[in-house]
Amino acid sequence: MITIHNVSKTYIQNNKTFKALDHISLSINRGDIYGIIGRSGAGKSTLLRLINLLEVPTSGSVIVNGQDLTKLKGKQLRIARQSIGMIFQQFNLVLNKTILDNVLIALELAKYPKSERYNRAMEVLNFVGLKEYVYKYPSQLSGGQKQRVGIARALANKPKILLCDEPTSALDPNTTAEILKVLQSINKNLGVTIVIVSHEMDVIKSICNRVTILDNGKVYETVEIEPKGIREHSHNPDWFLAQLRGGRD
Incomplete structure (x- = not known):
């Protein structure tokens, strides 16, 4: 499903070269x-x-679902x-938007069918146990609840x-x-x-x-x-x- 083949990543900082990854190869199976x-x-x-x-990558290939993304x-x-969905350490929520709106924004950016966005957002928020919090704001949630919102947002587009x-x-x-x-x-x-x-x-x-x-x-x-x-x-x-x-x- 995911094949990383001979990948290297090099950065140049202050005219100095730093190799963050050095000829990495690995495979990740479906499931x-x-x-x-x-x-x-x-x-x-x-x-x-x-x-x-x-x-x-500076060199090498990244193959996901049969496509070389590079x-x-x-x-x-x-x-x-x-x-491909992604969740982060610091949640990265939009603080002036409700929990529901945070997920709806992700669906809008992904061009999910407009007529289906609300139902899909409610579906994923229910899946992560936040159905009762959809109209609250990030500041009203605990750290774990914020991360659940991040997970729901990442799942919204059915990755x-x-x-x-x-x-x-x-x-x-x-x-x-x-x-x-x-x-x-x-x-x-x-x-x-x-x-x-x-x-x-x-x-x-x-x-x-x-x-x-x-x-x-x-x-x-x-x-x-x-x-x-x-x-x-x-x-x-x-x-x-x-x-x-x-x-x-």
Whole structure:
């Protein structure tokens, strides 16, 4: 479903070259809940944003649903992106709009049929448990509720893929668990493939079936995991790997 082949991403800052990603290759299968983990600066968010071409690779190809997005321009790329939803760490809601309007704006931008927008917005807000909050404003919601709005907005256009950039890092543990249950329900009941970036091992192990560990812009290793909660964190990729395999070293 998603194939990233030999992708590199280089930035030039203050006349100096910085390689954020270095010849990355990986494949994500339809129906996966796929994790990307690594220490700060490892390239996790850059890699995630390559999947919908919010970041354009310096070299390599990004193939989604059989299309190489790096070869698409303008309208073709916009259409391809409609199958990819995205949620963010900081929610990115329009503060002077109601919860309902935040979702309706997303549907309008996606050119969803006008006559169907209200019903679709109510459908996704009900799915994430916010039916009773549709006329409230973001300032009236908790952090977890705001993230649910972000999820509803990302689901509104019926995407096949949902990209999650540190979606729980601003939330407390109980709220994190609630959001992860919503994501699991989306994957199971709607058949949406989920790619989640996180530095939190608890999050990765509780929800993902496959994980890529990044270190200094390179793939350290990709492993299949059986979700098991743990309590620790580390900046060492060897430690990440040991924990994903069930070790405690």
